[in-house]
Amino acid sequence: MSATPQIFTATSAYSLAFVTAVGIAAYIAAKSLLPKNASWQDRVTFIWLAFDGIIHYTLEGSFVYYSLFGKQVNTSSGPMAQMWKEYALADSRWGTADPTIVSLELLTVFGVGTMCFYVLKQLIQRDPARHYWIIVLSTSEIYGGWMTFCPEWLTGSPSLDTSNALYLWVYLVFMNIIWVFVPLWLMYDSYGHIAKSLRFAQAAADAKKN
Numbered sequence: 324m325s326a327t328p329q330i331f332t333a334t335s336a337y338s339l340a341f342v343t344a345v346g347i348a349a350y351i352a353a354k355s356l357l358p359k360n361a362s363w364q365d366r367v368t369f370i371w372l373a374f375d376g377i378i379h380y381t382l383e384g385s386f387v388y389y390s391l392f393g394k395q396v397n398t399s400s401g402p403m404a405q406m407w408k409e410y411a412l413a414d415s416r417w418g419t420a421d422p423t424i425v426s427l428e429l430l431t432v433f434g435v436g437t438m439c440f441y442v443l444k445q446l447i448q449r450d451p452a453r454h455y456w457i458i459v460l461s462t463s464e465i466y467g468g469w470m471t472f473c474p475e476w477l478t479g480s481p482s483l484d485t486s487n488a489l490y491l492w493v494y495l496v497f498m499n500i501i502w503v504f505v506p507l508w509l510m511y512d513s514y515g516h517i518a519k520s521l522r523f524a525q526a527a528a529d530a531k532k533n
Contacts, residue, residue: 330487334409339493341406342378349373356447364512368457369446371505375464376439382406384432390420410498413490415482416475423474427467435463451520454513461506461513468502 353369361369385403389396396407397418411418438460445453475482485491 330489332409334405335489337402338406338409341382342498345377345381346370346374348377356443358449365446368509368512369443371509372439372443372446372460375502376436376443379432379436379439383428384436386417387425387428387432390425390428395420410494413484413494414475415484421482424471427470430463431467435460435467438463451516454516457509457513458517461510464502464506468499472499 349370352373353366357366357369382403386396386407388394389399389404389407395418396404396411407417416424438456442453442456442460445456483495485495
């Protein structure tokens with residue numbers, strides 16, 4: 324009788340530890356770089372964007388490296404490659420340099436990742452123009468998630484393994500849904516700031532006319 328294959332492995336542990344460490348680093352950066360009187364919304368935004376940008380540049384950047392010029396994760400070696408091989412157990416497209424995934428990740432790493440750090444700079448400088456870029460960035464995140472999974476769902480999800488709780492609820496659901504709900508909240512918050520400013524400016528302009 325064959326032994327049941329181990330689901331949660333050492334690679335699972337250090338993959339989750341890496342993500343946790345990035346979150347802690349983002350929190351420390353917010354404590355160090357934001358003024359003490361920063362609002363809780365700005366603190367949450369900073370922590371998220373620092374976490375987001377580091378993940379895009381390091382974790383997803385390594386995926387792009389392993390997936391270009393004829394390479395793929397499944398035939399690569401190294402700690403980051405092992406982390407992606409672990410995730411590819413839940414979604415096999417990430418192990419085989421799927422062209423749609425690689426195309427999205429190129430935009431995510433070089434476009435969205437860079438925007439994250441640009442908005443962090445604006446947050447530190449208290450530049451209200453950040454709210455425009457937060458909406459652009461958040462829209463990009465949600466679109467990227469949709470284009471990652473919608474084609475897969477429409478074809479019956481042949482690449483997804485939902486046979487156990489780790490793959491389904493941690494890798495596929497939790498590790499992706501936070502890139503939906505947090506950007507939605509950021510868009511809502513920034514929309515409120517932009518709309519309030521525009522309404523105030525319009526009221527001031529109307530008052531001058533009268």
